[in-house]
Amino acid sequence: MAIEATSFLKPIERLERIETLTGTEKTEKTGAETDFEKTLKEKIQEVRDLESASNQLSYDLAMGKTDDLTSVMIATTKAQTAIELTTQVTTRAVNAYKEIMQMNI
Numbered sequence: 001m002a003i004e005a006t007s008f009l010k011p012i013e014r015l016e017r018i019e020t021l022t023g024t025e026k027t028e029k030t031g032a033e034t035d036f037e038k039t040l041k042e043k044i045q046e047v048r049d050l051e052s053a054s055n056q057l058s059y060d061l062a063m064g065k066t067d068d069l070t071s072v073m074i075a076t077t078k079a080q081t082a083i084e085l086t087t088q089v090t091t092r093a094v095n096a097y098k099e100i101m102q103m104n105i
Helices: 011-022 035-063 069-101
Strands: none
Touching (some): 035 069
């Protein structure tokens, strides 16, 4: 089983790598984003926000600013699940693209 290069990256670095792999930057020719690109960027930002909230709640718990362990665990699980889902969807999309590109016409 091959180890993915992204498995050693921090979650935010994985998301940045996903953006470059999926080509979510503005196109040079038109300067405009498609609906798909816009939606993808919004969803990646939502994942980043979940991770940021999780990190903040974990920090607050460690510093004694809160004692609600349940909300910290729920936020952490949400962020982790969102990152894993984003990574899996991206991997499958890239693999599908590669397979399509290898088809003979």
